[in-house]
Amino acid sequence: AQSVTQLDSHVSVSEGTPVLLRCNYSSSYSPSLFWYVQHPNKGLQLLLKYTSAATLVKGINGFEAEFKKSETSFHLTKPSAHMSDAAEYFCVVSAIQGAQKLVFGQGTRLTINP
């Protein structure tokens, strides 16, 4: 079975400093991996996705993630945090090869300090 573990439930950074949200996955085959962002009482917005193409994936709003098979990781980064980045972030893996079920991590709450 596929699973994903977000290593930090809460990350707090200062505005203008780098952001790192950590995610490790477990999969019996080459997975599809996603990062989604959720603002309070809102739906989910796709930040980026990895689907076995380039291992460094660039997303929206300056975010990017690197797929590292040897480390089974897919960490999300951003060089400089903005106040509007404060939200909940979910690392997600596709559950079954070729199917459409998603398995969500527990989420990381990102707080930006002024």
Place this chain on the structure above:
Amino acid sequence: GAVVSQHPSWVICKSGTSVKIECRSLDFQATTMFWYRQFPKQSLMLMATSNEGSKATYEQGVEKDKFLINHASLTLSTLTVTSAHPEDSSFYICSSARGPYGYTFGSGTRLTVV
């Protein structure tokens, strides 16, 4: 782009009544819709998968008679919470899949049962 419109965004109902949540795909045909439930400060849990014209597939532990899902057309899927009780209070989110790697989420419905 693909848009899924979810209504209502929030609803308060009395214990024992039923509530219907609608998800409409506005500019594409959604053959598959996923329904998730999210408790405060927790991740999304898949409740069921609905396919147009057939019965929904429920995840283990989800009461199919309590959470009725109808997917009668390619643009509309509904979730009805029957005989709602306070423990059903939660954030419900629908998602539609477009091919194996494209997912669009609704904006969510905050249900409060009093």
